[in-house]
Amino acid sequence: MKILSIQSAVAYGHVGNSAAVFPLQRIGVEVLPVYTVNFSNHTGYGAWRGPLIAPDDVREVVAGIEDRGVLGEIDVVLSGYQGGEGIADVILETVAKVKAANPTAIYACDPVMGNAKSGCFVAPAIPVLLRERVVPAADLITPNQFELGYLTGTEPDTLESTLASVDLARAGGPSTVLVTSVERPDREDGTIEMLAVDEHGAWIVQTPRLPMKANGSGDVTAALFTAHYRRTGDAAEALARTTSSVFDLLTRTHESGERELQLVESQEFYAHPRMQFDVRQVR
Template sequence: MKILSIQSAVAYGHVGNSAAVFPLQRIGVEVLPVYTVNFSNHTGYGAWRGPLISPSDVSDVITGIEERGAFPDIDVILSGYQGGEGIADVILDAVARVKAVNPDAIYACDPVMGNAKSGCFVAPAIPVLLRERVVPAADLITPNQFELGFLTDTDPGDLESTLASADAARAMGPSTVLVTSVERPDRPEGTIEMLAVTDAGAWIVRTPKIPMKANGSGDVTAALFTAHFRETGDAASALAKTTSSVFDLLQTTFDAGARELQLIESQETYAHPRMQFEVTQVR
């Protein structure tokens, strides 16, 4: 499998492509990483150095990949955080060009906008752009519960309303929705869930909620679920593997008392997930 991953990159720590690429490689995926920024560290530190890469430069890199004849072999285009409005045009153009030579390729979009605790943390134009242009072009999206609500102008809370919101998102274009960080009011205290919805059904998985903020964990989740689902077409299996791997990555990071994901130290959890959580079909 080959994935063209258009995301940010940092030298210190693990977010964007700096979080997604290694776990994908560890499960045997060939990744073609294209960077949208090249920062010293993620912006959560309040200070960072390095350039935003202009949309024209990002496009040039993608064109160079195309000129090497790689597009027919690309199975997935993956995108995450979009720092500026111009990057969306570059991504959508790349999706169209790859699909023109490989109609079986899919576009997986992590529509990063914010979360329930912090609200939106992207430029005001980005959520509208994602909702109106980017998500409708995607085959698979991986929003958290807050982002799902914004995309669909709904208020997902309990299982029924979250399923309805996922269906509303699927009506926009993508056939598959992975809802990360589902926090139902009736869930057991100290737990969190993920929900996958496809044409074939819907599945949910519950894990303990590890009490930490982990920048980049959503990027790892989107990457692993996309790869597992693309390989097998089995949402339940992809959900189980992804949940197992990401939970153990977070647990290792928490146990180490680290601020940055212990991405390398956790590599066996990607290659050999323990499958310790039960996935339940809910539709």
């Protein structure tokens, strides 16, 4: 499997492609990383150095890949955080080129906008761009529950309302939806859930909620789920594998006391997930 991943990059720590590439490689996926920024560290520190990469420069990198004649070998185009408005055009152009070369390829979009605690943390134009142009072009999306609400103009909180919001999202384009950070009022205390839905059904998985914030964990989640789902076509299995790997990554990070994901130290959890959580079909 080959994944063309258009995301940010940081030298220190693990977010964007700096979070997604290694776990994908560890499960046997060939990754073609294309960078949208090249920062010293993620912006959660409040200070960073390095450039945003101009959309035309990102476009040139993709054109160079096209020159090698390999777009037909790409199975997935994956995108995450979009730092500027112009990147969306480059992503959509790339998706069109890849699908023309390989009609079986899919586009997986992590529509990064914000979360329930922080609200939106991207430029004001980005959420509108994602909702109106990017997400409708995607085959698979991986929003958190807050982002799902924005994309669909709803306020999902219960399982039923979250499923209804997913149905609205799927009616707009993507056939498969992974919802992260699902927080139902009737869930067990100290837990958090993920929900995966495709044309075959809907599945939910619950894990303990760890008392930490982990920048980049959503990027790892989106990457692993996309790869497992593309490889197996089984949303339940992809959900189980991804949940197991990410929970163990977060547990090791929390136990380390470090702020940054212990991405390399957790590599066995990607290759050999323990499958310790039950995935329950809810529809």
